[in-house]
Amino acid sequence: MKLLNSTLIFLLFILSFVTPSLFAQEKNDVIFMLTGETKEGKVTGIHESTIDFVYSGEDLKYELKKSDVLKIIFASGRTQIISQATTPTTNASTTTAAERKNKLAVLPFTMVSNDQGLMSEAMSGQIQHAAINSFKKNTRQIMVQDPMTTNAILLKNNLDLNSIKTMMPQRVAEILGVEFVVYGTANISFEGTRSYGTSSTTYQDKNKKDKDKKEEKSSGKEFTSNSSSTTSNYDTSIELNIFSDSGSNLYSVNRNAFGSSLDTYDGTLNYLIKRSPWGSKNK
Structure with a gap:
């Protein structure tokens, strides 16, 4: 009996330490x-x-x-x-083919560059706007959607450039409510800088000789001025792909820009868009 009581007391003693830790965990x-x-x-x-x-x-x-x-x-x-x-809304209300007829939207451009300053949403939007302005100026028989409308619809549906790449072009066209969608890539590589310098000399002379004679200066002062400038050089290429709401690739082209300034993408866009299916050069 004493042994049993001793065992119970021992067990109760052990449980007094173990039980709190078990409850705590x-x-x-x-x-x-x-x-x-x-x-x-x-x-x-x-x-x-x-x-x-x-x-x-x-x-x-x-x-x-x-x-x-x-x-x-x-x-x-x-x-x-x-x-x-939140997940990308891929079940947004679908527009009809008649509502999308002859409408075109330009997506924000994908940027590829070794200059991190150009790998920005602002630069992507800037080139998107330049492309839209070029479509409005250099095409006919097509209605170009305002960039604010395009970007607002993308934002409403939680779509960015990465998520758009996982979707079929015809689905993107349906969500944007257009018949044609323009995918663009701007590859702008920084090639370094170049410096230019000029120097000029002027004279203040008391005695001026005849121009046909050898110029002589008995007295006077000489003034020399120097100036220099530095420009940044870029190698730019633009790629355009235009898809219809049926999934067809209507226009796929890539062109290197002429010149080395940062804004050469603008002239390259004009060249390519003029030769698109609705362009002024496509007759």
């Missing part, structure tokens, strides 16, 4: 990020734009952006949705 709050990542620990606070979080087994508090969090499953079992996952 029982459950954690789980945060599900929009990227698919999960974080386990303790949510210590939820604010207007952030969530306070401590990883399991740590004491350091982290701030997570609510815009990056999908949901939280608390240790109690309660689930709280924080943000909604």
